[in-house]
Amino acid sequence: MDQLMSALADPERLRLYARIVLDELPPNEADSPAARKHLGRLISAGLVERLDDGSLRAGPEVFRRARTPEPTTGVPRHLTGFFARGRLTAIPVRAAVRHELLLHLTDTLFDTDRTYSEHEINEALYSVHDDTAALRRYCVSDGLLVREKDGSDYRVPQHA
Known part of the structure; x- marks a missing residue:
């Protein structure tokens, strides 16, 4: 979870991630030097994946996987x-x-x-x-x- 929060802590990276989530990032803009700089961090954190066709996808499953489990309490x-x-x-x-x-x-x-x-x-x-x-x-x-x-x-x- 810390890696996810760290990746989203930068305002520019957060804006880029939001545009990917909302599918508002044109393909040519994703290849700009500024976007590539932040995109590598989003991909390495597992927040974004590049599909075979070159498009970008952000899925919510990364947050479900990173969710901290509740401590074991011994409750049946x-x-x-x-x-x-x-x-x-x-x-x-x-x-x-x-x-x-x-x-x-x-x-x-x-x-x-x-x-x-x-x-x-x-x-x-x-x-x-x-x-x-x-x-x-x-x-x-x-x-x-x-x-x-x-x-x-x-x-x-x-x-x-």
Whole structure:
């Protein structure tokens, strides 16, 4: 991506690239000394290609290839659509999918050998989503977290 940005950083090169993208560069102008100087850099960066007939083509695929992948988060592949930048963007509506998501969260956020206060549960859940009450409630109702009758403590059951 840095090579692409560097190639487009020069205003003259950027204008030339824009004219190629918009197909507004006459063939004779592409062979001028000024255009050739910048064209070599655009071609080497992969922004432009010269076709067999001598015409120039700029395709968007170079940007798709250069896109920086999101960091690996350990989220199961079928649940990655619910996350962006490490945060949960939506709580799944379908109960089965929501349960899988909650199972992933409880497995990654909580240890089975300790108890947690409600505040600790909320802090952990807040690290992935703002609606901690909903996530906590779903975890309890799905049996992934057990809450003491007085509401003072939570724990992950041994079988989950």
